[in-house]
Amino acid sequence: MKKIIVTGALGQIGSELIVRLREIYGADNVMATDIRKVDSPVTENGPFELLDVMDKERMFKLAKDFGADTMMHMAALLSATAEAKPLLAWNLNMGGLMNALETSRELGLQFFTPSSIGAFGPSTPKENTPQDTLQRPTTMYGVNKVAGELLCDYYFHKFGVDTRGVRFPGLISYVTAPGGGTTDYAVDIYYKALEEGKYTSYIAEGTYMDMMYMPDALQAIIDLMEADASKLEHRNAFNVTAMSFEPEQIAASIRKHIPTFELSYEVDPVRQTIADSWPDAIDATTAKNEWGFKAQYDLDAMTADMLEKLARK
Numbered sequence: 001m002k003k004i005i006v007t008g009a010l011g012q013i014g015s016e017l018i019v020r021l022r023e024i025y026g027a028d029n030v031m032a033t034d035i036r037k038v039d040s041p042v043t044e045n046g047p048f049e050l051l052d053v054m055d056k057e058r059m060f061k062l063a064k065d066f067g068a069d070t071m072m073h074m075a076a077l078l079s080a081t082a083e084a085k086p087l088l089a090w091n092l093n094m095g096g097l098m099n100a101l102e103t104s105r106e107l108g109l110q111f112f113t114p115s116s117i118g119a120f121g122p123s124t125p126k127e128n129t130p131q132d133t134l135q136r137p138t139t140m141y142g143v144n145k146v147a148g149e150l151l152c153d154y155y156f157h158k159f160g161v162d163t164r165g166v167r168f169p170g171l172i173s174y175v176t177a178p179g180g181g182t183t184d185y186a187v188d189i190y191y192k193a194l195e196e197g198k199y200t201s202y203i204a205e206g207t208y209m210d211m212m213y214m215p216d217a218l219q220a221i222i223d224l225m226e227a228d229a230s231k232l233e234h235r236n237a238f239n240v241t242a243m244s245f246e247p248e249q250i251a252a253s254i255r256k257h258i259p260t261f262e263l264s265y266e267v268d269p270v271r272q273t274i275a276d277s278w279p280d281a282i283d284a285t286t287a288k289n290e291w292g293f294k295a296q297y298d299l300d301a302m303t304a305d306m307l308e309k310l311a312r313k
């Protein structure tokens with residue numbers, strides 16, 4: 001991993017991943033691409049190009065001219081948006097992925113793309129969800145993620161592309177807000193806690209989902225990409241998680257800093273149905289064993305850091 005091209009670089013993960021990759025591998029060696037351009041460290045502190053991931057020709061040309069040896073394909077619609085616009089989600093999530101995989105095959109690039117806890121469905125075991133288990137998701141996002149995992153397996157076995165991936169849980173960060181995800185409440189709640197001292201959750205009490213703080217997510221990507229290829233038995237995507245909680249637990253964690261914080265509920269049936277179809281807590285043992293995955297932040301450590309950083313912001 002020496003020259004890296006990243007799609008969706010202004011998204012929730014990309015905007016922090018770019019900064020971290022440039023610190024490690026050098027600003028000139030990380031090309032950020034996105035369908036839009038805004039003023040940010042991503043577009044200002046290193047190479048940046050406009051790229052619609054549906055444009056295969058331009059993707060190939062940018063990667064080739066840059067001399068990339070690695071592709072990180074981050075551009076995708078999240079679960080709630082995909083549910084609202086299923087056809088667009090299929091075209092963009094699958095079309096973009098195919099273009100990125102084909103570019104990687106043609107140029108011999110190492111490849112990373114995130115899968116998600118959304119790749120599981122109601123028939124998946126809810127607790128300690130194993131690495132290899134039933135995957136029959138009931139959302140368009142989940143269908144995209146399962147198909148994507150299978151394609152990563154396929155490109156590895158058929159063409160020898162060095163594909164790697166993780167199934168991310170809900171990702172929480174203070175830099176770029178997620179958009180259109182089911183787990184977004186666990187980000188919004190921190191903003192509202194500081195701004196208004198209260199939050200109305202669209203996810204119901206008692207709904208457990210896996211979560212992870214962004215620094216751990218970035219480290220997981222880098223550790224997996226740097227891992228010894230001969231140790232990796234899974235080429236689709238690894239279960240990774242740092243914590244599992246329901247809304248009352250994140251509220252309790254916030255109250256350790258803001259004792260008067262109030263949580264109420266106004267459940268959104270669409271996102272609740274999605275959340276109910278996902279596991280409560282996945283098992284990341286395989287990621288630990290194959291490449292040493294480890295998360296540093298638990299709920300309270302994350303809350304302390306989120307509130308401190310957001311307050312400064």
Ligand code: SER
Pocket residue numbers: 078079080115116117118168169170171180181182183184
């Ligand atoms: N955070 C994502 C979502 O809620 C899950 O991959 O859509």
